[in-house]
Each structure stands twice: as C-alpha cells, then as structure tokens.
Amino acid sequence: AQSVTQLDSQVPVFEEAPVELRCNYSSSVSVYLFWYVQYPNQGLQLLLKYLSGSTLVESINGFEAEFNKSQTSFHLRKPSVHISDTAEYFCAVSEENRDDKIIFGKGTRLHILP
C-alpha cells in the first residue's frame, strides 16, 4: 500500500534563508507526487506536481521539487524564503492505477523567523 512520510513536523528558518522540506513515499507501482500548501485558516491548494517527464518541477512562487525514484523522495526546496511562505506543507502521492485517490502526509509547518 502507498504511504507518505514527512519526517519534520516543524521547520523554523530565517527569512531569506534556503529551506528543504523532506518527503519520502512508498509504493509498489508508478506514482504521481504532489506538494500542497495550507495557509492559516484556509483549505489546501496545489503548489506543484510531478506526473511524468522532467524530474524537477517548479511552482510560480519559487519553490521546486525533485522526484528521485531510487530514493523514493520528492523533497521541496526554496533558495530564499519570505515571511509570506509561512504555512503548512503537505506532500501527497497517488498511484498510477488509483488516481482517484490521493494519500497525504502529516504535514510540515514552516515557520519563517524575522
């Protein structure tokens, strides 16, 4: 069965510093991978996704994630964070033959320190 692990429940980082949020998955079949972001008191919204092709995917606000099949990882990175990036970030996986369901990780809360 598929599963998603986000090892860090909280990540504090200074403004303008780089950040990496870790995500590992397990599945016996091909997968699609996602990062969703939840700003305070809001629902989740899609940040970026990997379906196929280039293993490096980017969002419009400077985040990127790289699919690493050998390490079963999909870590999220940003070279310089802003206070507006304060949010909870969820990694998610969907199996190729069950793309009507998405399994979410437990989330990583990103704290931006001034």
Place this chain on the structure above:
Amino acid sequence: NAGVTQTPKFRILKIGQSMTLQCTQDMNHNYMYWYRQDPGMGLKLIYYSVGAGITDKGEVPNGYNVSRSTTEDFPLRLELAAPSQTSVYFCASSSAGTSGRLEQFFGPGTRLTVL
C-alpha cells in the same frame, strides 16, 4: 466561479446530536471528497464520490454518511456526534480525466467541536 464552498464555518455540537456539513462546487467536477484534518495527522479521507449517485468509503468512514444526488452537492452527515469527531472537515473536488483527477480543489473547511 466560487469554487468549493462549505457551510457552516464553525459548529459546536453536543454528544449525540446530528448535523449535516454542506459542500457545493460550481466547477462541474465529477469527483468529490470529504477529509478530516486532525493536528499533526494530515488529512484522512472519509468518503468520496466519482459522480452523482455513486459514493464510496475512504479510510475513516465510521460515524459518517454521504449522498450525492447532484453533481454540485456532496453533503456529509454525522448522525450521533462523538468527541472523537472533533476535527476540521474539508470538502474537495476534481475533474474527470486522468490529469484532472490529480488536482483537488479544496473548500475553506468546517471546524467542528463535539462536547
């Protein structure tokens, strides 16, 4: 488009009471989902629907019921509220077609407390 709307935003229930959480989407999406979010636990799928008249259980369906009489609406029913159902509930939808199903659009959530 309003997207996915949920009502109410907040609700306090007494143990044993019942209520319906409403969810409506105006994007003509076939797929709709109900999740609950507990602190530090991520999202757990309660029920989902692949179209009007079709519903299926997710990971944590006990204590809940759903119906899908129209494409737009997907209400979630709690019949006998219990403290374990204290949570934030999110409704989501996605379009048909492989790539469309892969992006879910979420409502703003309903914060439910059972005392």
